[in-house]
Amino acid sequence: MADAAPKPLRPGDDLEAQWKRFKWEFAGHVEFDTHRSRWSLQMKAKYLVQCIGLECDYLHEGASAATKADPELLMGYIDDKIKPTLNACFERYLFKQIVRKPQEDIDQFVSRCRSKLENCGLEEGEHVNNNIIDTLVHNLEDLTLQQLLFRTPQAELTLSKTEQGNQGQDPSPQVHQERGTRPSGRTRPDHQRQHAEDTQIASYDVEFKMDTGAEVNVMPKRVLDRIYNGSYVLQPTDIVLEVYGGTLLRPIGTITISDCTLNDRSLSLQFVVADVESVPLLGLPSCEEYGLITRSSFKTKVRPKRIYQVSLCVAHNPPILYNVNVSECSVPPRVSPAKRKVTFASPLVTNLGDLSKAHGKVFSDVKSVISCYPNVFTNSPGKFPFKYHLDIDPNIKAVATPSRRVPHKLKDRYKNYLDQLCKDNIIKKCDNPVGWVSPVVLLEKPDQSLRVCLDPKHLNKALSRPFFEIPSVEDINASLCNKRYFTVLDFASGFWHCELDSQSSKVCQFSTPYGVFQFKRLPFGLSASPEIFQKAVSDIFGDIDGVLTFFDDVILSAKTSDEHDVLFRKVIERAEQYNVHFKPAKLQYKQNSVKFMGNIYSEQGRLPDPARLEAIKNLQNPNNVKELQRFLGIDNFVREFVPNLADDTNFLRQLLRKNVEWLWLPAHSEAVDRVKTKICNATALSNFDPSLPATIQCDASQYGLGVCLLQTKPVAFASRGLTQCEQNYAQVEKELLAIVYSCQKFHHYIYGNPKIVILTDHKPLVSIFKQPISTINSKRITRLVLKTLAYNLDVQYLPGKYMYVADALSRDFLKCHPDEEVLMYQVHSVTVNTVFSRDQVYVVSTKNDPLLQEVMKFVKTSWPKTSNKLSVKAKKIFHCRSDLTVANNLLYFKNRLVVPSELQNQVLHLLHEGHQGMVRSKALASQTVFWPGISKDIEDFVSQCHVCNRHAPLQRKTEIVLREIPELPYEVIACDILDFKSQPYLIVIDSYSKWLDVVKISDKTAQSVVTVLESLFAIHGIPRIVLADNMPFLSHRCQTFSEEFGFKFVTCSPHYHQSNGLAEKACDVARKSKCQDDTEANLQKCLLHYRTTPIPDLNASPSQLLMSRRLRTKLPIRSSVLKPFVVPDVHSKLCLKQKKMQQNYNKSAKRKDVSYDVGDYVYVLNVLTNVWEPGIIMQICKEPRSYIVQTTGSALRRNSSMIKPRKNDDPVMSHEACLAYNAVFSHQPPNVPPQDQERPLRRSNRTIRSPQRLNL
Incomplete structure (x- = not known):
């Protein structure tokens, strides 16, 4: 649609496709519109930017002004930005x-080929057509047609001719059965000749079909059952078969049969067993080994008919297809019509007992095991029979990184090491490196050998990590319970057992001074390597009971010696089957206690590793109570492995009692040494595992740093003292220095780890690491943060009382040695520009502010230990001293400017300039400015804002005030006037019985109301209290009437109808009755039904409650029921009902009621405009929560829900005038009869002259 604008672009994987469609739609939208087509180029360019949308505005941000003025240039600029860099x-x-x-049509296939050739760097024309012709010919299924096209001269082989030849090869929508084929030596009709070999298995003649398109041998389960009568054992497998047409078939296992004889040649063959109805298949490798097919030249015309296509895949990777160019294979002529027989001579093992008998070897030591299995125990890495694939995000651009420098001492060894890896088929040289190229980290082992690890910092971001559950220490501990015999095996270069496919291998290229190489095996350093290897190892050994795998470590556990021997042989056979190699030096064979994952496991349980506790051993004796508390805190951290620790620390804990003077004795030192010995011997320090998350606890004291590397259990401890210069750092800088020290101290543990959790007891560091470096104002903090950029740190807050180890180490640090390396780096250029509208004003005001100058002095030097010696104002900022920094002669709290006192009022006006309210003004201040008590100042400033107060929303409701429940009928009644179709009605309802009277009145005057009430009182009696609205019940006539009859009028606050809710409810009942039928007869019928219907919760009608009898209606009723009787417990039931109503109402009443005194300054709500106006309390009414408020124009009576407090900054009248008014108002007699005096004339007193035309 040319009239509709193109949809805005949205970031995503399909941005390039969106942009192509957008350009096409935009061109039609602009050019085919008569109005837009006449626009100037600049106008069209601006319209193009508008149509692109805000989400993708980054596509044109870097364009020049000239480019943005021309739509064609702007589109070309965006084309270059969106289109990825392609390698032809x-x-x-x-x-x-x-x-x-x-089922792909020939035209679709040609179109797909042509689309792929667009980015191949070929000129349109003959080169493109020739490539498409080659692809079409190579994909032909009809060999005769393919040979015909091969013999066609190149000049006659055009694209159109090739397409015509391929039209006959298009898949048909129907499959027709072949008929009329002459049998070839068979009794079945329609049988075609196929290449097959007859074999003999266990005295059975078995015919095998030669399938050169298959990479494995396939044996149907029914054939195997017939041969061995079900007495065989299948091995699990991850092989997946893909038959011709793409259908996947998962086999039930594999079996290896030795001594398979054919043509006087015996081989051991492995068969994939599947539950299918086909004949057994002999794959291409076996056919070649038996000499059934030979490799010949390209012109070979004879080849076997392809029956199945077999593919091999690993469960977590896409299938890897093994395609065979069958045109290079030929079948030799059959020598004799006699059947060729294959004999399977070796017996099959059916259970573990047979396995033990077949291989009944008992090893006395490790050497005998290694000598018996030299192919398994070797230092060279093995190779799994699977290929693994690495999933790369195609939207992430490949990064090529140059090689790093290598020390001269290691160059020759490095070159020899690379040559050896190439010889071992671990890596290979890349002549034309393309795509991802990563640097490597060269590590020197203690035995002077080298290890090459990828440093794929950028590659890991593009890798899709497989999700595989890694066994936890708790799971391993539970599995090794009550086991007596253990064996530990260690993979030889474990990751290198996993062979990568060709595409994944090209991703693992790395640069060296000797060129670019690529890993053919799974390298160390990839984020996906641990999960891939763990899954591969679990797939191989995971189904064996008693075997646990943790990456490259394998542990076998058994309760008896025979069970262990059977289990060990099974693991060795599985290792031989999958070409697994173990390190001979790391073998721990059949021991009662072994070291595994940093622990010592035995029949009795597990013991912690006692190594790497040098820092704790060098802890000094406590000098005061706090230091002793920190020392005892370590006990709680490691008490799980130390028995009776409480008894050993009891003597020390006596010093923590109140009223006990600190006195350190030699006995205390002996107790500390005894406790430290137990802790160091019991604390489990686990070996660092790069695949597990690492946590570092960091803490800094006044004179030292303490850090602890944790992986569920401690891995390493470290501490050092601060230099004289570092002791003058601010506390936030010392805590940050502890983090930098931990990263550099544990560099070989955490470098390259995807996530390192840092636990600190200094909460401001959490926000510092979350904000961009450019927003940090302190140069020292910026330099320290820059040193941590090489690590992926996740800084989290942990209260200091839980950081026992790091806190103790920071205070009992190891003294720095003179030759210790100082961790300092040079930052060449760090510039932080703070932008102000009037920056010099803040600098001058800060310089003239004595409080800020005092604080800046402490920040630059050091703060006192306590705030006792500080000034009163400085004490207010003492608690946040660790977050204060100085930059550009300005003081900052975190990243917020500390405003001088003389500019604070000006800043408050700026914060509340948009009248956004108290919360949003505080939120704005929390990102920009700070001073002590800023939140209170903002609250006071906003609460005094007249604009905000006048337009504030209505107040929330308060808890309900209950009225007294009457004990007798018609003791308390409620009245109101209902207007229905311009006809007034007086509504009267009894509070006790809910008896309702609806009486039509002529007008709303007091006399009309009094007349009706007199008639009702004559029927029901005079009540004690009448609840009503103000008018006309506050009139003189009504007041005289109440005094004459001896009852009291209680009126509600104006515009607050909830206070007379009973009358309002009665008005609703009457209104519904009149809405049904506006006749007097219908009204009386409705009232009769209302008065005779039982009230919920009371089980009695209004007539029963008022008259103690039921009324007779049109409904049939027995006479006995109409007899009078008094309803019992009415008052208690009404009280219970009122209490339930109060509880339900108060659930949502969140505001507390505010009481006011005479003279209080308030805001009162104008019910006409919903605007709060200033006023003053003049009188407190007798009714609850009701006040007389004097406003600018008049005195109003309002409920407290329409009143809120106000500061005395805009008085309506003086306090003295308010008191005088209240005195006059309160002493005026409420009921004064009118005197017979002449009323003043309220109309104009001018002379009225009638027009002459009206004088008729």
Whole structure:
């Protein structure tokens, strides 16, 4: 649609496709519109930017002014920005991998080929057509037609001719059965000749079909059952078969049969067993080994008919297809019509007992095990029989990184090491590196050997990590319970057992001084490597009971010696089957206690590793109560492994009692040494595992730093003292220095880890690491943060009382040695520009502010330990001293400017300039400015804002005030006047019985109301209280009437109808009755039904409650029921009902009621405009929550829900005038009869002259 504007672009994977469609739609939208087509180029360019939308405005942000003025130039600029950088060589490689899909039309296939060639760097024309012709010919299924096209001269082989030849190869929508085929030596009709070999298995003649398109041998389960009568054992497998047409078939297992004889040649063959009805298949490798097929030249015309296509895949990777170019295979002529027989001689093992008998070897030591299995125990890495694939995000651009420098001492060893890896088929040289190229980290082992690890910082961001559950220490501990015999195996270069496919291998290229190489095996350092390897190891050994795998470590556990031997042989056979190699030096064979994952496991349980506790051993004796508390805090951290620790620390804990003087004795030192010995011998320090999350606890004291590396359990401890210069740092800088020290101290543990959790007891550091470096004002903090950029840190807050180890180490640090390296780096350029509208004003005001100058002095030097010696104003800022920094002669709290006192009022006006309210003004201040008590100042400033107060929303409701429940009928009644179709009605309802009277009145005057009430009182009696609105019940006539009859009028606050809710409810009942039928007869019928209907919760009608009898209606009723009787417990039931109503109402009443005194300054709500106006309390009414408020124009009576407090900054009248008015108002007699005096004339007193025309 040309009239509709194109949809805005949205970021995503399909941005390039969106942009292509957008350009097409935009061109039609602009050019085909008569109005827009006449626009100037600049106008069209601006319209193009508008149509692109805000979400993708980054696409044109960097364009020049000239580019933004021309739509064609702007589109070209965005084209270059969206279109990814393409490699023509790689695109041509992808084009050569194109295979025609099943059921794909020839035109669709040609179109797909042409689309792939667009990025191959070929000129349109003959080169493109020739490549498409080659692809079409190579994908032909009809060999005769393919050979015919091969013999066609190049000049006659055009694209149109090739397409015509391929039209006959298009898949038909129907499959027709072949008929009329002459049998070939078979009794079944329609049988075609196929290449097959007859074999003999266990005295059975078995015919195998030669399938050169298959990479494995396939044995149907029914054939295997017939041969061995079900007495065989299948091994689990991850192989997946893909038959011709794309259908996947998962086999039930594999079996290896030795001594398979054919043509006097015996081989051991492995068969994939599947539950299918086909004949057994002999794959291409086996056919070649038996000599059934030979490799010949390209012109070979004879080849076997492809029956199945078999593919091999690993469960977590896409299938890896093994395609065979069958045109290079030929079948030798059959020598004799006699059947060729294959004999399977070796017996099959059916259970573990047979396995033990077949291989009944008992090893006495480790050497005998290694000598018996030299192919398994070797230092060279093995290779799993699977290929693994790495998933790369195609939207992330590949990064190529140059090589790093290598020390001269290591260069020769490095070169020899690379040559050896190439020889071992671990890596290979890349002549034309393309795409991802990562640097490597060269590590030197203690035995002077080297290890090459990828440093794929950028590659890991593009890798899609597989999700596989890693076994936890708790799971391993539970599995090793009550086991007596253990064996530990360690993979030889574990990750290198995993072979990568060709595409994944090209991603793992790395740069060296000797060129670019690529890993053919799974390298160390990839974020996906641990999960891939763990899954591969679990797939191989995970189904064996008693075997646990944790990355490259395997542990076997058994309760008896025989069970262990059977289990060990099973693991060795599985290792031989999958080509697994273990390190001979790391073998711990059949021991009662082994070291595994940093713990010592035995039949009795597990013991912690006692190594790496040098820092704790060097802790000094406590000098005061706080230091002793920190020392005892370590006990709680490691008490799980120390028995009776409380008894050992009891003597020390006596010093913590109140009223006990600190006195350190030699016995205390002995107790500390005893406790430290137990802790160091019991604390479990686990070996660092790069695949597990790492946590570092960091703490800094006045004179030292303490850090602890944790992975569920401690891994390493470290502490050091601060230099004289570092002791003058602010506390926030010392805590940050502890984090930098931990990163550099544990660099070999955490470098390259995807996430390192840092626990600190200094909460401001959490916000510092979350904000951009450019927003940090302190240069020292900026330099320290820059040192941590090489690590992926997640800084979290942990209260200091839980950081026992790091806190103790920071205070009992190891003294710095003179030759210790100082962790300092040079930052060449760090510039932080603070932008102010009037920056010099803040600098001058800060310089003239004595409080800020005092604080800046402490920040630059050091704060006192306590705030006793500080000034009163400085004490207010003492609690946030660790977050204060100085930059550009200005004081900052975190990242907020500390405003001088003389500019604070000006800043308050700026914060509340938009009248956004108290909360949003505080939120704005929390990001920009600070001073002590800023929140209170903002609250006071906003609460005094007249604009905000006048237009404030209505107040929330308060808790309900209950009226007294009457004990007798017609003791308390409620009245109101209902207007229905311009006809007034007087509504009267009894509070006790809910008896309702609706009487039509002529007008709303007091006399009309009094007349009706007199008639009702004559029937029901005179009540004690009448609840009503103000007018006309406050008139002199009504007041005289109440005095004459001896009752009292209680009126509600104006415009607050909730206070007379009973009358309002009665008005609703009457209104519904009149809405049904506006006749007097219908009204009386409705009233009769209302008066005779039982009230909920009372089970009695209004007539029963008022008259103690039921009224007779049109409904049939027995006479006995109409007899009078008094309803019992009415008052208690009414009280219970009122209490329930109060509870339900108060659930949502969140505001507390505010009481006012005479003279209080308030705001009162104008009910006409919903604006709050200033006023003053003149009188407190007798009714609850009701006040007389004097405003600018008049005195109003209002409920407290329409009143809110106000500061005395805009008085309506003076306090003295208010008191005088209240005295006059309160002493005026409420009921004064009118005197017979002449009323003043209220109309104009001018002479009225009638027009002459009216004088008729």
